[in-house]
Amino acid sequence: MTTLPERPNTALLVIDVQNGVMVPGSPRLEQVIAHINTLIGKARAEGVPVVWVQHGDEELVPGSESWEYVPQLKRLDTEPLVHKRYRDSFEDTQLESVLAGLGVGRLVVTGAQSDFCIRSTLHGALVRGYDATLVADAHTTEDLTQYGAPAPEQVIAHTNFYWSGQHAPGRRGGTVSTAEVEFTVTR
Template sequence: MASVRDGHRAVLLVVDAQVGVMAQAWEATRVIANMARAVDRARAQGVPVIWVQHANDELQPGTPAWQWVPELVPAAGETLIPKQYNSAFEDTPLEARLAELGATHLVLAGAATGWCIRATAYGALDRGYDLTLVSDAHSTDTLALPDGQRIEAEGVVRDLNTAITWLRYPGRANAAVPVAQLDFSGPPQRARWG
């Protein structure tokens, strides 16, 4: 069983908001703008922002595809975490940095929903963190399967938002909320509809 973390200290994780990741992402312009709103809100409230940046054969460090999208630029002093696996926790210094910050509540935005966002969300919950997924600040591209079928990006986003809304973990709080309802001051609160 994961150790549940006492206290409340929020951190915003922005995962893989890179040119090559967002190039084919569903509603990329809107989602990037919402990521930027989440970053602005975190900074205004003194909430640490941690930037996670993927590298692989398609995202070679230093290439244009590997760079942050122009609308999202880490500020001086904000933590940068390089990664090579889907979860931002695997073989990275993320957990050590979260411990230094006293983080107990992770607010998650970025891409790609079906891969790195999903793996990082479940990794956070498995490690005992409270989790808020910013429901309108993550995206992915449509997946074309070898048999010709397609998994539409909008459905992948909706699926993860629903899962994070309905999941229950002992001693942890989790929610998926739009950026307009984002609250860094307390534990995750379920979205208010209507």
Template sequence: MTTLEGRPATALLVVDVQEEVVAGAYERDAVVARIAGLVDRARSEQVPVVWVQHHDDGLELGSDGWAIVPELSPAPDEPRVDKTHGDAFEGTPLADVLADLDVGRLVVAGAETDACIRSTIHGAFTRGFDVTLVTDSHTAGDKSAWGAPPVDQVIAHTNLYWQWQSAPGRTAEAVPAAEVRLGSGPGS
């Protein structure tokens, strides 16, 4: 139902599953394993996988901490997008990459729930994409020392509000990895 005309395809968007970003993240190993399963399913169903990697003053482009975690291996033909803002669309070629693939629906997994995941799902939705948030395949580090709720509550809250997100001509859903449809859209 995307508002992007002629864009029937779905892509799996893997956001910031990088060494330094997920080091010490809540349920890191289980989340990464579920993302690896989604990547395998997407590849077997010929659904594009698009990788996003963050860099900034504290996370140097090309550094060991910037690298995708070893459990995940982007294929040589899978697009990779470098970003410097929370929203993976801001200041990047992501919109063009997805247009070239005829993508109108995104299945989103990765890190960090309370920053780049939240910014990217909203950014995608406002740009006309249908967005599926994979409820058990995003994580974050503990920021409770700065007043944030515990990570499990941040994840639960994000999953809760995203399932009720709405806008004309677009769909939002929040589903666990085992229930994700990688076809062209909801119900497929």
């Protein structure tokens, strides 16, 4: 249903699965990484683009160990890598031009953190005309309760809940489990 009809393709978006983001205490950390690996394998097998997004700032200094993707995930040199500085993966990045070049109008979103970069990117995609599906069991967040945030399990559950019903004219959000992901759209 995307409002980008000249872009019939789907891409898997892997956001910020970096050493300094995927920290101990994040719920289901190893399971989330395993699910993302499953999705990457499925996307590659089906010829679906895998687009990697990597955050950089004063805490995730480009080139540092914390900035690197977790070692369990391996990006192919042929797969686009988008560097960002803001929570929304579209903001001041090359993501839009990468997706346009691939003919992508539908995103399947995974990564971290649920309450920051995942949420911002989902909304950024929807307002830019993309369909954006969140993989409910392939994102996580760290424990920020000391700053007044809900427990991370609640943040994840709430993100899944409110994104499951998201839509806008000609666009839709939604959530699926890793097992339910279908990269080809049948209408």
